[in-house]
Amino acid sequence: MTIKEKGYTHWKGGLEDKKLPWFPITRFGIKSTFKKKFFKIFFFGSLIPALIFLIGIYISERLEDFSSMIQRPEQLLNIDPGYFNSYFTGSFLLFMMVMILIFCGAGLISDDLKHKSLQLYFSRPIKKSHYFLGKASVIFFFLFMVTLVPGLIFIIMKLIFSGSFKFLASYPFLPLSVVGYSFLVTGFFSLYTLFLSSLSKNRRYVAILIFSVYLFSDILFGIFYGIFKDQYFSLLSIQANLQQLGAFIFNQKLRYNPPWFYSFLILFGISLLAAIYLKKKVKGVEIIK
């Protein structure tokens, strides 16, 4: 007897309270991002700095073998928090992170708004926090792949190549700095992307916004700095604020004059406003006034 002839049949299983109710959202987000054209190229391209820095760590432990190729190698390949700071706050990596955000984050909420699928999510036993966590975790996954994961691999490889814990004993705060900065930059970019994604039903506009807001904030800093020669204008730039915080977290000399907590307050403020807006905007039902 076919299902149609049998009519409706009950499901014999039981519904359960899942520990990670948001996980299916993340899994789908990650899968669908990998299916996008050119994403893999950009994603693996963004791993190039990690590969270069990893090679640097290897060379730093085999200086004798490479002494003929590199001039003053001790100075060039001094593996310390500054080396990590160079990796994490490098303009290329930050730029590639923004490109990843365009691929994985632009449609996260805007597609749901466009296709009115929020009501499908919220007619299920998931809360707003689950929805946001599921969406943000997609961004966390991809950004951790270029921040947290390489950072921890650098430390592990340095220990393996050197064959001792001397490095870790010299910089015991370094793993915490790697974790802390990775969470900070990823957390900020997640809220930044989700906020912009909720502004439009068109993912292309969102992609343009993600890129242009990041880029123009930096251009604005450049223009004002060119006119007034005041480094406090670095507070206008997302990139400069992230670099400033990176320098602080990795215990390096700050790049710009303003204190690090100014940058922190600005990024925190943007994140807070984004979170408040998202909480108001994302609802199971759209009310047209």
Added chain:
Amino acid sequence: MSIEVKDIHFSYGKVKALSGINLHLEEGAIGLLGPNGAGKSTLLRILLGFLFPDKGAGRVLGYDIKDEQHLIRRYVGYMPEDDCFIPGMDAVTFTSYLGELSGMPRQEAMKRAHEVLFYVGLEEGRYRKLETYSVGMKQRLKLAQAIVHDPKLLFLDEPTSSLDPQGRKEILELIKDISSKKDIQVLISSHILSDIESACSYVVILDKGKLAAQGEISKLKEIKYKLYEIKVKGESSGFLQKLKKNGCGVEQTEDMVLKVYMPPSQNPQEIFSIALEEKVQIRHFVKSQTTLEDLFAEAVGVD
């Protein structure tokens, strides 16, 4: 008892959407009927916890609509009115995904997704991208996602909207199968009277945010008034005014037939007396059968 609401009020800004709704709905298929803007979808959204009532209280399947929406949504299936889907998915992924979000284990959700897609007649298109689906297929898909987790209560918001007659018939048959043969309670919101009449045994009629009537369709259709269809010749405005003054409801159809809803205490002879007074000729006079349409017209007003 599946749904109980007491004195529910809700406004969209200054616009009052629901005002003092009291309901006590038992098992079976229940129709939520009303013209556009009557507050049907708003009521469904309040019952699901999408909207928070300004005033009043309620319980769905025994769970509080203000504090236990999470539990309500676990056991309720919802088929929205809007054309909604998640892009980039095929029907199997979509249905199993929403099953998983309802709390089903992944493998079970996938198995069940196939089953319900077969049930709603989407077996052949189940691996097609949803973006390529026709309106009819999307309606079936919305029904499939609503039943994937085997809910105890099913909310269907305009389930037959935008469907051709054959599609409507098939969806209604599925709804009837779900509600009549099995122990799932169904609440159908619609403005299509024939759909409600064919699929439901109980009806709630809303008008301008207020409860206009509720009860079993068969009982409501029992004569609360006498219905006559009349055709007249001559200037009828005075005649109509006098009928209304006498407590009758009057509706004029497109083919110029007057439907007169007369209180049971009155004598139809009075219609002829008024016609005589107003010098109107009655050319056609038939005692009509009461339909849900008449009931609806009487409940929400015939003007």
